[in-house]
Amino acid sequence: MKITAINRNGQATLTICGRMDTSATAQANAEIDSQLAACGKFDTLTCDAAGLEYISSSGLRILLGLAKRFSGFRVTEVCPDVYQVLEMTGFTKIMNVEKAMRRFSVDGCQVIGRGGVGVVYRIDDDTIIKVFREGTTIDEVQTEITMAKESFVLGMPTAISFDIVRVGSQYGLVYELLKADTLTACLKREPQRVDEYARLYASLFRHLHEIKVPKGGNIPSSIEREEEAVRIISRYFDAPSTDLMMRIVQSIPQGDRLLHCDLQTKNAMLQNGELMLIDMGEVGYGHPIIDLGHSYSAMVSLVGDYEQIIGLPQQLANDIWLRMIQYYFEGQSADFIKHRTEQIAVVGCLRNFTWLSLSNSFPDEVIRHCQEIFAERVTKRKDYILSVCDTFKDWTLE
Amino acid sequence: MNASIQQQDGTVTAILEGRLDTAAAPETEKELQPLYDLNGQNIVFDCSKLEYISSSGLRIFLGVLKNAKPKGSRVSITGLTPDLKNIFAMTGFNHLFDEVE
DSSP: OEEEEEEETTEEEEEEEEEEOHHHHHHHHHHHHHHHHHHOSOSEEEEEOTTEEEEOHHHHHHHHHHHHHSTTOEEEEEOHHHHHHHHHTTHHHHSEEEEOOOBOOOTTOEEEEEOSSEEEEEOSSSEEEEEEOTTOOHHHHHHHHHHHHHHHHHTOOBOOEEEEEEETTEEEEEEEOOOOEEHHHHHHHOGGGHHHHHHHHHHHHHHHHHOBOOTTSSOOBHHHHHHHHHHHHGGGSOHHHHHHHHHHHHHSOOOOEEEOSOOOGGGEEEETTEEEEOOOTTOEEEOHHHHHHHHHHHHTTOOSOHHHHHSSOHHHHHHHHHHHHHHHTTTSOHHHHHHHHHHHHHHHHHHHHHGGGGOSOOOHHHHHHHHHHHIIIIITTHHHHHHHHTTGGGOOOO | OEEEEEEETTEEEEEEEEEEOTTTHHHHHHHTGGGGGOSSOEEEEEEEEEEEEOHHHHHHHHHHHHHHGGGTOOEEEEOOOHHHHHHHHHHTGGGTSSEEO
16 A cells, blocks of 8 residues: 655645555554655645555544544545445545546547647547546536536537546546537538528527526626636736726626627537537626627637638628628617627627637737737727717617 | 327326437427427426437427426426436436426
8 A cells, every 4th residue: 555645735635545454554544644744734635545446444444533633624536446335334424525537538539629628529429528638627627517507407509518537637528419510610511501590690699698697606797707808918908908998898788698708600500400509618697798799709800810710711701790690680770780780899899809818828929919909999999989888888688 | 209298187298218319309399399388287208218318308308397387387207217317417407397206
């Protein structure tokens, strides 16, 4: 049996490997004490049991002793055999025990997509796995699964997410496989159907924006996230620019609607004539202008290499967005739709820069390019932008 | 995939058989249309012969639930296999219905 302990900023981890049987426990007890003493002062203690193969009753008493000495004691990465023992003896009820994640290999699996967050593989006819890039924390993966579940239960058309697994040193999230193509792929293949697709795209937005998010759930406020994004990117802009961005954010009305916040055509999949959503990392609640603004910032006013990021010729992507907004406000006058589009464009303009908050490894030239565009599109048009912001309050929700 | 509806003593039972996958969902939704016209009767989904369910299948359940709840119906699910029970638990659907077994 091998026992080690480390202390990371007051969070100590005790690693126990091998068989914790009766003959080994006396020695184990002494070893644990000396290892913990060497750790110095710590606030929490976690026992990493990934390598623990067997535990006897005397081993259980050691865990019990640790749980009594250290409040908040947790045992993590417990293998199925050991978990069964802990469960049968009632230990799972008296201390915090976490099962080991299922291990999964993607060897030989077909890659079906690559994105900023990771790589997606097909497992079988019904399921896929999204393997998050190295360095993604378990909390970030948990957030994604929580968002996907809560949105699904509220009625957002999206794939079912299953469990979190380990793929080597990375985390993976297992999802239902949608038998579908992205709206981007459909448009590319049959650009002549743009009007039909625009109608579906609009009804997906309308369906989402009819869903009211109840208070007290895990879905975050999109407006607070927008404010946070402005704070993060303030290091790239001078104070007057940051103030201006904050004024735009603060003029956005409150709302309780479900928002996807990155609804470009590549994040919608066409399945049996119905659009489904993927990539739920930015889901939130708020006023629909945020959701429409974000999609505008991608499909219409993108800053960056258009075809590479959007995956469509710019003219076609502009065309579907402008048709979409006509269907979204179907039945309203042309002047009304023009007014709403101007409001959306202002929020979109903000997103063209707050997007920089999503990563802290953008090259200097990308940042410099954004600063130039900001001066041209925002600073120069400050009076116009603020006058549009003043009209936001006319967009009331039923 | 097969879906049928039976009525008895104020309870309406929808019997689902086979794989309620994405391809089968639109047809199944049509077959379950009568559930939308009920007025407060209780609804039971009998899933003892259901082998698989996709998100589009689950959303049919959700649609029926959202329509029936305001009218005062209880909506329950019976006969789930361990695999399907797992899907209900993982998606959080088990908490939406009055009874899931």
